[in-house]
Amino acid sequence: ETGVTQTPRHLVMGMTNKKSLKCEQHLGHNAMYWYKQSAKKPLELMFVYNFKEQTENNSVPSRFSPECPNSSHLFLHLHTLQPEDSALYLCASSQDEASATYNEQFFGPGTRLTVL
Amino acid sequence: AQSVTQLDSHVSVSEGTPVLLRCNYSSSYSPSLFWYVQHPNKGLQLLLKYTSAATLVKGINGFEAEFKKSETSFHLTKPSAHMSDAAEYFCVVSDRTGGFKTIFGAGTRLFVKA
Numbered sequence: 001e002t003g004v005t006q007t008p009r010h011l012v013m014g015m016t017n018k019k020s021l022k023c024e025q026h027l028g029h030n031a032m033y034w035y036k037q038s039a040k041k042p043l044e045l046m047f048v049y050n051f052k053e054q055t056e057n058n059s060v061p062s063r064f065s066p067e068c069p070n071s072s073h074l075f076l077h078l079h080t081l082q083p084e085d086s087a088l089y090l091c092a093s094s095q096d097e098a099s100a101t102y103n104e105q106f107f108g109p110g111t112r113l114t115v116l
Numbered sequence: 117a118q119s120v121t122q123l124d125s126h127v128s129v130s131e132g133t134p135v136l137l138r139c140n141y142s143s144s145y146s147p148s149l150f151w152y153v154q155h156p157n158k159g160l161q162l163l164l165k166y167t168s169a170a171t172l173v174k175g176i177n178g179f180e181a182e183f184k185k186s187e188t189s190f191h192l193t194k195p196s197a198h199m200s201d202a203a204e205y206f207c208v209v210s211d212r213t214g215g216f217k218t219i220f221g222a223g224t225r226l227f228v229k230a
Binding site: 004006041042043045090092100101102104105107108109110112 | 148150152157158159160161162165167206210211212218220221222223
């Protein structure tokens with residue numbers, strides 16, 4: 001269906017847990033993105049990595065920590081989250097950050113996160 | 117500054133009738149405009165995009181959109197709705213204002229009645 005995979009698809013965690021979300025793209029892209037999708041709110045860009053370098057942190061709380069070890073993999077490490085962090089977390093990739101202005105982003109299916 | 121407004125949060129149509137999902141944008145530069153669709157529990161999928169070529173853009177599944185600069189609009193249409201079109205649709209504007217910026221609209225939920 002898509003060249004971008006995300007694991008796990010569903011995650012339930014307590015506020016004191018530490019967990020990680022994983023994203024992998026098989027498209028040869030150089031830019032990767034984390035988005036947060038909450039009910040009744042526009043899609044929120046969290047982080048952008050371009051050629052493994054973080055180029056955007058959209059004022060995201062430090063309890064979210066991204067990691068991009070190479071252009072194909074992106075992680076989001078979660079620690080001491082709050083119930084309001086419950087959302088669908090989407091990963092996307094594009095050829096590179098500059099070309100995302102006119103080229104599409106390819107999205108993974110998302111991880112549905114519930115924080116108890 | 118960029119912005120994008122989807123004028124309807126929900127649209128309901130009967131199967132076989134036309135679909136119109138409205139989108140207005142603002143952009144300081146020549147923007148690129150996209151429509152994405154999201155089915156339940158799925159990621160976003162590109163329907164179509166405008167990048168300064170033909171103003172009438174055809175996409176997948178019979179959808180099309182027309183870029184109207186004078187009206188700053190990029191409305192999505194389909195002549196005849198199908199049940200499988202029920203989903204959420206996002207209008208997206210992208211340009212180089214203050215770097216490379218992509219802004220998503222709030223989304224329009226399309227319901228299709230049998």
